[in-house]
Amino acid sequence: ETGVTQTPRHLVMGMTNKKSLKCEQHLGHNAMYWYKQSAKKPLELMFVYNFKEQTENNSVPSRFSPECPNSSHLFLHLHTLQPEDSALYLCASSQGSGGYTQYFGPGTRLTVL
């Protein structure tokens, strides 16, 4: 695998379910990101991790819980979501420490029923 991978690519869940999104980067980067993309809106930054430490939480509701066990893996744990949380969730990575270009995964299309 190369670049940034995300699984699953599509996810349908009920409001009472618990699920997790997974992201893995094979670029040797030190920073990882979660973004949300809703229709007709800019990409919204959710979380930033640098060297496994969370450095940004963009006022994200607690029903979204990130986890970064190492610099290559990032998870987004989901529980009791709302229908308005339906969106494309994108993971990205960057070199960090001055490497500004972020490289994105293909995204997970999430539908909350």
Place this chain on the structure above:
Amino acid sequence: DQQVKQNSPSLSVQEGRISILNCDYTNSMFDYFLWYKKYPAEGPTFLISISSIKDKNEDGRFTVFLNKSAKHLSLHIVPSQPGDSAVYFCAARDPQGGSEKLVFGKGTKLTVNP
């Protein structure tokens, strides 16, 4: 309040002609700018970037121009090809706060007609 604005939601050009995509920003602290291209069902792909200390950067058919006084940047694609049809996002790096944070525009959908 949007700090990065792409005021044209869509643009249509003929194959072989120039495509010009525009982006305006409000935060004078932004120090690095990037353009991404996104096809349906894929993540954004990095295209080209420019530092705030430069006014032009070129890579093949793609050139980005930065006008700091006007807080404006543009992406020129010459010649345009049907495979360039995608949504283009402008992004800017916010150096405040210590995180490697990018702020994105809403995107412009480019259609290149054969």
